[in-house]
Amino acid sequence: MARLILFNKPFDVLSQFTDAGSPTPRATLSDYIDVPGVYPAGRLDRDSEGLMLLTDDGRLQARIADPKFKMGKTYLAQVEGDVDEAAITALAKGVMLKDGMTRPALARRIDPPELWDRVPPVRYRKSVPDSWIELTIHEGRNRQVRRMTAAVGFPTLRLVRWRIGDWSLEGIAPGTWSEG
Structure with a gap:
């Protein structure tokens, strides 16, 4: 077993x-x-x-x-800025990165999840808002989620992988x- x-x-x-x-x-x-x-x-x-x-x-x-087995990996990403629908749509369709186009993803804006405190804490800036995205991808390129959110104009501040498959x-x- x-x-x-x-x-x-x-x-x-x-x-x-x-x-x-x-x-x-x-x-x-x-x-x-x-x-x-x-x-x-x-x-x-x-x-x-x-x-x-x-x-x-x-x-x-x-x-x-x-x-190749397409096992979904779901991430909760805290991003810099107030993420808009255009960014969510772009993430869902796939984003062009330096190493090529990503596969389509499941993407949606979410309320801040109830998570543990990170040590050290994320650096907050009063003048820049932040928001949260749930993103499910079916590939695993190096630093892919961070690169995807940056490509649509919302750099990742905190990244938590919440789910792999079931x-x-x-x-x-x-x-x-x-x-x-």
Whole structure:
């Protein structure tokens, strides 16, 4: 039976178990997960938070991580500015990035979600409003959501991956995990 771990990765944690060669030690998965034989199914940037799946089953790992299986990944993105319908429409249709056009996404503006406080907190500017977007993508390019929101004029301030396929962060506190 395959083992599956749902982990809520905090901000500033690497999505790998070691940080070999770094002059200053950085937090890794091994600081939170002491389960032998499991490996991340995909990555999540150090400056992003949220759901990571880890498994001991290579086929499951590939099915989760490989874009050809079109497993949706849903992100909650706090963006700089008051996001408008034109930006949401552009995100939904696909956005031209330096490495090509993104696939269409599910995009909508949402009310600020009830999330944990981020450490360190997001830098707020009184003169610039912010808003929240829920974005579901079916590919996994490097820093894709951040690049997509920037391409439509709304840079990402905070990014939380909330769901991968049918698995979600519901009930999992930052830095903790549960069996899937």
